Amino acid sequence: MKELVVISGKGGTGKTSLTAAFASLAKNKIICDADVDAADLHLILHPKIKKCTDFKAGHSAIINTEMCSACGTCRELCQWDAINTSFSVDPIRCEGCGVCVYFCPEKAINFPEKTSGQWFISDTRLGPMVHAALGIAEENSGKLVSLVRQEAKKLADEKKKDLIVTDGPPGIGCPVIATVGGANAVIIVTEPTVSGVHDMERVSELARFFKVPAMVCVNKADINPEKTEEIAEFAMENGLKYLGEIPFDPVFTQSMVNGQTIFEYDSVSNTSKAVKNVWENVAEEIGI
C-alpha cells in the first residue's frame, strides 16, 4: 500500500481542489484529510459519517480556588503566563505541562484530559474517507494528524486498498511534519508567484529532511510564465519530479461552489486535461 500526500507550503495554491480531482482519478484508494486545522475536502466530497470518535489529547490545569492558598508558586513556575493574579488559568495560554499541578503545595490544581477534536470514518462517492476536526484554538494538531493517518492505513488494510491519497496542511511546522514523515511520496502544489516559489523551496527542503521523494506541479501557471519556468528549473536541479502545469481557471471556484470535483463539473476543458496529465505523471512516477 502506498501513501501519497499533497502539500504546498503556501496556502491557497489549490491543494484541496487537486486532491479531490486526484482522488477521483485514483483507483482502489482511501481518501484522507490531514488538514485537521482547517479541513475543506469534505466540502467537495460530502462524506457520510459512519463513525465519529472524540480525540483526547493533552491536559489543562484548573485551579480549585477553595483549596488555593494564593502562595504564588504556580504563577512563578508557569512559563506561559497562563495564571493571573486572581489564580485562574487562561485555557488558551495553558500549555498542559503540569508543572503547576506537580508543585502546588496545596494540591489545589486539577489536570483533566482535554477533548481537542473529533475524527471520522466516512463513505464518499469517491471511496472511503478518514478525516478530522481539531477544536478551535486547540493544540496537538500533529497528534491528530498522526492518528488520522494511522486510521487511514488501518482502513486501507481492512478494505484491501492499494493507495491512500492525503490532503495535507499548509506550512512546514508540526502538522506538516506529522503528515509527511513516512509517506511514500509528496506532491507539492505551488503557484508561480514570489510566495509560491519561496514556500515551495522550504517545503521541498522539509521533504528532503524527512527523506520523502517530492514531485512538483504548478497551478495557475499562466499568471507568471517566467516564475513557472523558474519552478520547473528548481525541480530539475533539486531532483524533484516535475509533474506539469495547470492553467489559472475560474472553473476550480465554480466546481467548489457546486460541491463537485473539477471533472464532475467540466470533464472536457483544457484545465481538466491538464489535471489528468499531472495525475498520469504521478501514477507513472510512483508506479500505481
Place this chain on the structure above:
Amino acid sequence: MIISVASGKGGTGKTTIATSLAVSIGENVQLLDCDVEEPNAHLFIHPVFVETEAVSTPVPRIDDSKCSLCGKCEDICQFKAIAKIADSILTFPELCHSCGGCWKVCPEGAIEKTGRRLGDVQIGHRNGVTFVHGRLRVGEAMAPPLINSVRSFANPDMLTIIDAPPGTSCPVISAMYGTDFILLVTEPTPFGLHDLKLAVGAVKILNIPCGLVINRSDIGNDEVKIFAADNSIPTLLEIPFDRHIAESYSRGVTIAEAVPQWKDRFKKLYIDIQKIVD
C-alpha cells in the same frame, strides 16, 4: 495599536493586505510577519535587513555523573521528551516544550539547560516601515515560541501590523493573542466561508473586535456576505479579482503599489479600524 491580519484559510490574501496596509500608511508603522513557517511579507516589502538573531528554546541535558536515575524527570514530563531506559535517562529535545519541570524537579541538580534552535528573527526596514519576521528552521515543529519572539519586537509607540499564519490552532492564536483588532481576510467561496467561520470562532474565544476584508470579492457566491451580516461583522474592504493585481502579486508588488488609487482605500481602512477600536 496592534492589528493582526488572519484568515483561517491559506492563500486568501493575508500577506497582500498586511503589506499593502503597511506601505499605504508608510510612516511610524511596523510589520511583524508571524507566519514563521512560510514567511512571505519580505518578498513584498523588500526590506534592508540590518540584524539577524538566532532564537533557541531551552531543553534538558542530563549530567550522568550526578543523575541517580530516580525517574522524577520522566514522570513530570507531559511531552515524552525524557525517558528512563535501562540505566540511563534519554532526552528527546525535539519533543521538549521548555516547561522547566525537569530542572525544577531533579533532586540531584543533574539537569543542565542546553538550547534547541527554533529559527531566526530578522529585523529590517524600508522607507517608513519597520520590518521583523521569524523564519522557522526547516524540520522544527514548534512555531509558537518563535512567533512570540517576533512579537516581542512590537513597539507601543508605533502602529503594529501582524501577518498571522493560516489555520486556527496554536500558531494563529499566538499571533492574534492580545492584539487590539483582528482583520479577517477571506474569499467568497465555500472553502473561504468554512474557514472564516473557524477563524471567527477563534476571534470570539479571544474576545477581540474584528472586521472583514473580502478578497476576489466578485468570484464565488454571496454566502460570506450573508454570514458576515448575520454575525454583525463589518465588511471593511472588498477587492474584486483583477488579473493585473494577481500578476503584480506574482512579482512581489503590493496592491498599493500596483494600483496607486488603492493606497487611499487602505488608509481609509486604517481609519475605519481606529474608529472601531476607539
